[in-house]
Amino acid sequence: MGFTIAEKILAAKSGRTSVRPGEIVDAYPDLVMSHTATWRSVSVMQKVGATKLYDPDRLAVVLDHIAPAKTEKNATDQQVSRNFARSNGINKFYDVDAGIAHLVLMEAGHVAPGDLIVGTDSHCTIYGSLGALGTGIGYTEVASVWITGKLWMKVPDTFKIILNGKLPPGVYSKDLMLHLIGSLGADGCGYKAVEFHGDATSGLSISERMTMTNLAMEMGVKCAFVPPDAKTEEYLYGRMEASKCYQPVSADADAVYEKELPVNLGALGPMVACPHEVENTKPIQEVQGTRIDQAFLGSCANAKYEDLEVAARILKGRRVHPNVRLIITPGSKQILLEASNTGVFQTLLEAGGMFTNPGCGACAGDGGIMADGEVCLSTANRNFIGRMGSSKAEIYLSSPATLAASAIKGVISDPREFF
Amino acid sequence: MESTIQGRVYKFGDNVNSDIIIPGRYLIYIDRERLAQHAFEVLGEGFPAKLREFQILVAGRNFGCGSAREQAATAIQGLGIQAVVACSFARTFYRNAINDGLPIFECPELYPDVEEGDSLRIDLAASKIHLADKQYAFPQLPDSVKKILELGGLANYLKTQLAGT
Numbered sequence: 001m002g003f004t005i006a007e008k009i010l011a012a013k014s015g016r017t018s019v020r021p022g023e024i025v026d027a028y029p030d031l032v033m034s035h036t037a038t039w040r041s042v043s044v045m046q047k048v049g050a051t052k053l054y055d056p057d058r059l060a061v062v063l064d065h066i067a068p069a070k071t072e073k074n075a076t077d078q079q080v081s082r083n084f085a086r087s088n089g090i091n092k093f094y095d096v097d098a099g100i101a102h103l104v105l106m107e108a109g110h111v112a113p114g115d116l117i118v119g120t121d122s123h124c125t126i127y128g129s130l131g132a133l134g135t136g137i138g139y140t141e142v143a144s145v146w147i148t149g150k151l152w153m154k155v156p157d158t159f160k161i162i163l164n165g166k167l168p169p170g171v172y173s174k175d176l177m178l179h180l181i182g183s184l185g186a187d188g189c190g191y192k193a194v195e196f197h198g199d200a201t202s203g204l205s206i207s208e209r210m211t212m213t214n215l216a217m218e219m220g221v222k223c224a225f226v227p228p229d230a231k232t233e234e235y236l237y238g239r240m241e242a243s244k245c246y247q248p249v250s251a252d253a254d255a256v257y258e259k260e261l262p263v264n265l266g267a268l269g270p271m272v273a274c275p276h277e278v279e280n281t282k283p284i285q286e287v288q289g290t291r292i293d294q295a296f297l298g299s300c301a302n303a304k305y306e307d308l309e310v311a312a313r314i315l316k317g318r319r320v321h322p323n324v325r326l327i328i329t330p331g332s333k334q335i336l337l338e339a340s341n342t343g344v345f346q347t348l349l350e351a352g353g354m355f356t357n358p359g360c361g362a363c364a365g366d367g368g369i370m371a372d373g374e375v376c377l378s379t380a381n382r383n384f385i386g387r388m389g390s391s392k393a394e395i396y397l398s399s400p401a402t403l404a405a406s407a408i409k410g411v412i413s414d415p416r417e418f419f
Numbered sequence: 420m421e422s423t424i425q426g427r428v429y430k431f432g433d434n435v436n437s438d439i440i441i442p443g444r445y446l447i448y449i450d451r452e453r454l455a456q457h458a459f460e461v462l463g464e465g466f467p468a469k470l471r472e473f474q475i476l477v478a479g480r481n482f483g484c485g486s487a488r489e490q491a492a493t494a495i496q497g498l499g500i501q502a503v504v505a506c507s508f509a510r511t512f513y514r515n516a517i518n519d520g521l522p523i524f525e526c527p528e529l530y531p532d533v534e535e536g537d538s539l540r541i542d543l544a545a546s547k548i549h550l551a552d553k554q555y556a557f558p559q560l561p562d563s564v565k566k567i568l569e570l571g572g573l574a575n576y577l578k579t580q581l582a583g584t
C-alpha cells in the first residue's frame with residue numbers, strides 16, 4: 001500500500017520511514033511564517049524566558065495585515081517585529097511594502113515542493129499550490145517552533161479530488177472552489193488533506209492553483225496539494241534559492257484515499273458565496289441583480305497578477321458604475337510592478353478603479369471598511385459577519401471576472417457576457 | 420486544570436467562526452480581559468456580558484472555523500468560560516485552545532440533548548460528561564496534548580521544558 005503526499009512529507013520531516021493517518025508525530029518544519037502577529041510570538045518568547053532560536057534561517061517574517069501602520073499601537077507592534085528580525089539575523093524579513101506573506105514567500109522562492117511550512121495564518125494551505133504542506137497555527141505555537149524547531153502533528157486522511165474537462169470561458173478555479181465548498185460544507189474536509197488530480201489539473205496555471213489551495217481552507221482542510229509538474233518547475237526556475245535543492249513529492253499510484261471525488265470542470269458556471277458564510281454558495285443566476293456599493297479586488301485568494309489582468313480585460317474601455325467604488329489591493333509589490341509594466345494598472349485606473357498599497361487591505365479590515373447596510377462584492381476568501389467593518393454590512397465572494405462585470409453594472413452580474 | 424468542570428451551558432449552532440468569536444479589529448490585543456469585552460459582540464449588543472453568566476459553551480459542528488487567530492480561545496477564557504464541548508472543532512481552534520489552556524471536548528452525542536441554562540459536569544478522569552441523570556463519553560486526549568493542558572497551556576509547558584534543560 002502506497003502513501004499520499006501528506007503522509008510522505010510528515011514522515012520525512014519527523015525522521016520516520018513511513019506514517020499512517022491518525023498517528024501523531026513530532027515534525028520539524030522547513031519554514032515558520034509569521035506575519036503581523038510576529039510581535040505576539042516575540043512576547044511569548046519573552047514570557048517563557050527563551051533567548052535562542054532553533055534555526056533563524058527557518059523563520060520568515062512578513063508585515064502584511066494593516067500595513068503600513070494605521071495607529072500608534074500598530075506602529076509599536078511592527079517596531080517590535082522589525083527589531084526582532086534584525087537582532088536575530090532573520091534574512092527572510094519583508095517589511096510593510098512587500099505585500100501578503102503567502103504570495104511574497106512563494107514569489108521569493110522560499111517555498112519548495114515537499115517542504116513543511118507552518119505559520120500564523122489559516123491560509124498557509126496555499127503553499128500546497130507548489131506541492132508543500134502548509135498549515136496554520138497560533139502565535140504561541142509559532143514561538144514554540146521558533147525555540148524548539150518542532151511541533152506535534154496528526155497525520156491526516158486524504159481526499160482525492162479528480163478534475164476532468166476544461167473550465168468554460170468566464171469560469172475560474174475560484175468558481176470551482178466555491179462549488180466544492182458549497183457542496184461539501186465548511187467542514188466537509190475537516191482535519192483532512194486534499195490532493196487535486198485528474199487531466200484538467202495540469203492545465204491550470206500556478207495562479208489558479210494558489211486560489212484552489214487557498215480556498216480549500218474554507219472546507220476545513222489541514223492542507224491541500226496540487227502535485228508538482230512542469231508548470232511548478234517553470235514557476236520555481238530562477239526563483240528558488242540557489243542553495244536549496246528539493247525533491248518533488250508525489251503520491252504513490254496505490255496511495256490510500258479516504259474518499260475520491262470527480263468533478264467535471266466543463267459543467268461549472270460562475271458561483272457566488274452569499275453572506276455570512278463561505279459555504280452559502282449559489283450559481284450566479286440566483287444572485288445576479290443584487291446591488292453592490294463596493295467591489296474589492298484583493299486578498300491572497302485573488303489579487304495575483306493574473307487576477308488583475310482578468311479584471312482589466314473586462315474593464316478595458318468600460319467604466320465602473322457610478323454607485324460602485326472599485327478598490328484594488330494588489331497582493332504584492334511584485335504584482336503591482338508587473339501590472340504597471342503591462343498596462344493593467346492604467347487600464348484599471350482609467351476604468352474608475354482605485355489602488356491601495358499591496359497587502360491584505362480590506363480583507364483584514366484595513367482601508368475599505370463598510371458602513372451599515374452596505375454591500376461588498378469581494379474576491380477574498382471569507383465573507384464572515386463583521387469582517388469588513390459593520391456587522392450590518394453584507395459581503396459576497398466571487399471570481400475577479402464576476403467582480404469586474406458586477407463593478408461595471410452596479411449589480412452582481414454574469415461575466416460570461418463579456419467573453 | 421481541575422479534575423471536574425461544572426457549570427451552566429450556553430448553546431451555539433454549527434460553524435461558529437473565529438471572526439464571530441473575536442473580530443479582527445481587536446487582534447491588536449492579546450490580553451484576556453480586553454479581548455473578552457468584545458467576544459461574540461457581532462451577535463448583538465450586550466452579548467459579551469450575557470455570556471459571562473455561563474461557564475460552559477456547547478456548540479455544533481466545526482466550532483472556531485476560519486482564521487487561525489489564537490485570540491479566539493483567549494477571548495473565551497476571558498469571559499470566564501471553563502470549557503467548550505462541541506460536535507467537532509476546526510483544527511486551528513483545537514490547537515489554539517489547548518495551547519491557551521482552554522479545555523475542549525468533542526462529544527456529538529451530547530448536543531441534541533442539552534439546552535441553554537442546563538447544568539453540566541465534566542469528569543476528566545473518567546472522560547464523561549454528566550447532564551442530569553445521563554452520561555456521555557468523550558475521547559481521551561493524547562498524552563502529549565493532555566500534558567500541555569494540565570500545565571495551563573503551551574507557554575507554561577515551554578517554561579518547564581526550558582527550566583529542565
Ligand code: SF4
Nearest residue numbers: 100299300360363364
Ligand atoms: S489577504 Fe485576507 S485571507 Fe489572506 S492573509 Fe491577508 S487577511 Fe488573511
